Amino acid sequence: MTPALRRLATVAAGLLLALLVGWPGLLGDYGQFVVASIAFYAIAVMAVSVLAGLCGIWSMGHTAFMAIGAYMAAQFALYSWPVELAILCAAAAAGAAGFLLGFSAGRFSVLYFGLLTLALCMAATEIIGHWTSVTGGDEGIAVLQARSILLGRTLDLRGAVVMTVLLATLALVMVDVVARGPIGRRWLAVKSQRIAAAAMGLRPHVENATAFAFSAAIASLAGVGIAFTISYLDPIAFSLDASVQLIVATVIGGAGSLLGAVLGAVFIVAVPEAARGIANVSVFVFGAATIVVLLFMRRGIVPSLAGWIKPRSVKAPVAADILPIDPSAIEALVRACLPPATESLAIEHLDLRFGGVKALQDITLAAPAGSTLGLIGPNGAGKTSLLNVIGGFYRASSAQRIRFGEHDLMHRSSYARAGLGMGRTFQHAELFAELTVRENIAAAAMLGAPRRLAAGLTDRSPDAIAATIVAALGLSAYAESYPPALPFGVQKVADIGRALALAPSLVAMDEPFSGLDERERSAIRAILRGMRGAGVTILIIDHAVQEVLQVADRIVVLEFGKVLAEGPPEQIRNDPDVHRAYFGADGAPSRSAAA
Structure with a gap:
């Protein structure tokens, strides 16, 4: 209906x-x-x-x-x-x-x-x-x-x-x-x-x-x-008893269900009326019914029955977990749905401390508009901490400058930075479990509407933007599925789609290649190539060093919260300090590092 x-x-x-x-x-x-x-x-x-x-x-x-x-x-x-x-x-x-x-x-x-x-x-x-x-x-x-x-x-x-x-x-x-x-x-x-x-x-x-x-x-x-x-x-x-009755009715009917609310109301009205004149029967029935529902129908009667009749999630065939992605289609998508990247990211002399621990020390870097900057380093180097400072989830202990275009980021919240055109993907995707893939992307597209309006991209609604992104990323088979039912690689692709729906100028990507097989990595590579071709500013951190070296224009290597080396990918490949940080004093790559 x-x-x-x-x-x-x-x-x-x-x-x-x-x-x-x-x-x-x-x-x-x-x-x-x-x-x-x-x-x-x-x-x-x-x-x-x-x-x-x-x-x-x-x-x-x-x-x-x-x-x-x-x-x-x-x-x-x-x-x-x-x-x-x-x-x-x-x-x-x-x-x-x-x-x-x-x-x-x-x-x-x-x-x-x-x-x-x-x-x-x-x-x-x-x-x-x-x-x-x-x-x-x-x-x-x-x-x-x-x-x-x-x-x-x-x-x-x-x-x-x-x-x-x-x-x-x-x-x-x-x-x-x-x-x-x-x-x-x-x-x-x-x-x-x-x-x-x-x-x-x-x-x-x-x-x-x-x-x-x-x-x-x-x-x-x-x-x-x-x-x-x-x-x-x-x-x-x-009174408090009346409050408890409302909670009981919500549990019985099912939280979030409108039909469940009506059913719960009927329950708390009918039981006392049926037991009128019999002491304490209503309290016993309320308690027993709540226990039974919590044990056997945890979502409540109406949502549980609906779930049995029509399963909430339908998993697509495993053989088609990740469909081939065309970089040119991604480039066309970005040009049609995202404003041109004109803002550069600039950080100067940034420090981050957690109590007496120095997580980041004297960090200086820049990501010019339309470029791809790679952040690499061993475990504990401070890569994710730096990403969280840039995203506004950590506040720098001190910094001479943190700017995105003309905007000072020092005291801006994470949600305010998103409004400036800063998008973010997550290592574990972090999709909204109770929204379908399409709804995840549509929710972001709604928030990105002001940026598209300012750039003159007003010919499509948020739902149309979501449909375009779903099609370009090969997610059509999963559009109406809920994220927990999907393969991890599909969730990663959907996470990128949600970030693109915000119409950002910069996308910070936290380990987009982690946990993926070769076919899934190939899809991420194609998406990144399309984003680069369209001029999106990309900031990427990942332990898959070779992947980052292939896609980045410039690399920053962190070690113990400090900048160890910076330069183009070929220079970083041959830097002896980088070899020492990753492979040890003898420069011989270990299996884990080589991966």
């Missing part, structure tokens, strides 16, 4: 349910209570689920955002302000609070951030208990009927239930649009690989904060629904 058709079906189902609920005499008060409960719990579970599924953030504090929505709705009704205004203001207030809290999400582990949200829930409970003029304290507060501008009348119970069903429908569609679109891809990228996401230009802390704000705003809609359908706000609805 296409996204548009799925959303249309969701809207149709919601409208039909709202019509049935609003039909006079069709449902009694109890039936309306059950439907309303499922609707507002579905909204709340959805808010928790989208945050856990797309960002890996589990929140115990979402009942606080529900309380914001509920008590704001009660106050707005008290002053006869319209329900539509209450919905908008509650979402804005909860979203602002969620944004502030979400800024800390990336600074804590899952456990400690869970404890932070638990503290939020407990603080909200205390505020509700003591702010009696607004909340009624522990005794609760009655909620007056609200006036609706759209309906042109005051909402009775039936109208409030209809409104809650429509709110749930709206929330479902909004979450689906965000989760399945570019924003959801970005959140999944940060969840999967924070460093690789930052190298692409994403700001992980901002993405986490934005996701938390969106989730909090959705949760506030559940509070509005509770206020007007129950017509009485009891603090128990926002």
Whole structure:
């Protein structure tokens, strides 16, 4: 089912349910209570689920955002302000609070951030208990009927239930649009690989904060629904027990699944209703169901069933792991999708220390625009440390100059450097595991759009750019596969494709040949030749010395964090100091070094 058709079906189902609920005499008060409960719990579970599924953030504090929505709705009704205004203001207030809290999400582990949200829930409970003029304290507060501008009348119970069903429908569609679109891809990228996401230009802390704000705003809609359908706000609805119920429902249905959120809501509403009058049965069922799901359906009921029916990953035939790549096709791709490289990289007198350890000492090098600079050296020479300084993941202890074109890099973050046209590949590929190969490249193409726009390359959308890169790199057979299912060589090629999608002027490549067989190395060589032919500035480090010597215009050799030698490849081949560093005092190559 296409996204548009799925959303249309969701809207149709919601409208039909709202019509049935609003039909006079069709449902009694109890039936309306059950439907309303499922609707507002579905909204709340959805808010928790989208945050856990797309960002890996589990929140115990979402009942606080529900309380914001509920008590704001009660106050707005008290002053006869319209329900539509209450919905908008509650979402804005909860979203602002969620944004502030979400800024800390990336600074804590899952456990400690869970404890932070638990503290939020407990603080909200205390505020509700003591702010009696607004909340009624522990005794609760009655909620007056609200006036609706759209309906042109005051909402009775039936109208409030209809409104809650429509709110749930709206929330479902909004979450689906965000989760399945570019924003959801970005959140999944940060969840999967924070460093690789930052190298692409994403700001992980901002993405986490934005996701938390969106989730909090959705949760506030559940509070509005509770206020007007129950017509009485009891603090128990926002207690720690209620938070635990939302987590249980998310686990049961499946984190990140919209249908799972509805299933989870049905579960936490139906179990207590079925066990009404039997002490402690609900708690036992909740606990037992959670254990069973975690043991046998770890992704939740809906995602697990979907995975059994339609496998998540399809691995292409092993015989076609790497298809032949035409360097001229890569050159044409680069010229069509990347702006010309005009910025040079210049580093002067750079030092890097980790405590008392000097990782890099007095490093000076330059990579002119359109050139290929190779960095080689024995293990521990400082090659990756230097690459991380250039990429912004390490901050130099001191440096006279670190510039890319006219831009001073000394105090720029890794994601800011990506915006300047600095791309990066990784030794272990670091692709986003929950995005397909095509989605990995499309996410980068979206971030590279401003650079293409500035260069006048505006004739293709990010999805079209991704399709072009996939075809040129021979990845068409793997476009809809997830990276963990793919051979390592294919992941390496896809990693380069993702870097090219950013439209960079410079691509720093961390050991692109490592772990590859000859056929896979041949593909990387072809890609590099095409990139060189199109004038991309390349900075490459690798232990495969002969590969680097073949592709680089100039070589810098590091030893113990210092520049040992620098010059064209032929000079480096014959340099006695380089032979000593690699092969020992007698100059005889060892098997590992020769490889």
